[in-house]
Amino acid sequence: MSENLKTIRELAEELGVSKQRIQQIITNLSPSKTPNKEGNRYILNSRDVHNIKVSMGIENDNKSTIETTNRVVEYDVYLDLIDVIKEKDNQIKNLLEVQKQTQNLLDQQQRLALQDKQLLDEYKAEIKDLQALTSPSQNIERDNVSQKETTEESPQNKKWWPFRKRGQKND
Structure with a gap:
């Protein structure tokens, strides 16, 4: 057999357990982790060996x-x-x-x-x-008011100034 592929007997000898113990572990593995068979023999690759060791608590x-x-x-x-x-x-x-x-x-x-x-x-x-x-x-209106103011002021001025001028002349 090649180095990567092992049989149940080779793995059992390596781990120091019986072939029946390896068989029990393989039957308890989930279907996705079950190794492939060639004829009547299981051929275990490194992943299968790892799964068996994990199930045994070795790895x-x-x-x-x-x-x-x-x-x-x-x-x-x-x-x-x-x-x-x-x-x-x-x-x-x-x-x-x-x-x-x-x-x-x-x-x-x-x-x-x-x-x-x-x-x-x-x-x-x-x-x-x-x-x-x-x-x-x-x-x-402003013009009217201003005209009224000028007309009102002018008669007073006329009256007052002439008296003063007359009075000054008479004195």
Whole structure:
């Protein structure tokens, strides 16, 4: 037989147990770990030998445990990443909704500011029109008032100055 392949007898001699003990262990192995038969004899490769030794407690199944653990860890990491991605997707959706609301509010604010500006311009135009309408009458009234003041002052001045001049001449 080759070095990699062994029979039950060779493995039993190597381990110091009987062939019947190796036969019992092989029958207790799971179907996926059962070695192949060639005719009526089992031909054991290195993996089969390892599985038998693990079942006997001679070897630890660290390699398969590590592989299984790594697969479990990888799967858990994968699930965690999926959860994180879903959470980030929800956060992005929420942020997009907030952005839309903010944009709508900004648009409304700009429209209101434009309406306010238009109203102010209209009010200024109305005030100018009203001032233009009231300005001529106010100018006429001011002219009338100023004319009355000048006419009222002038007779007093005429009366007072002539007396003074006369009085000064007579003295």
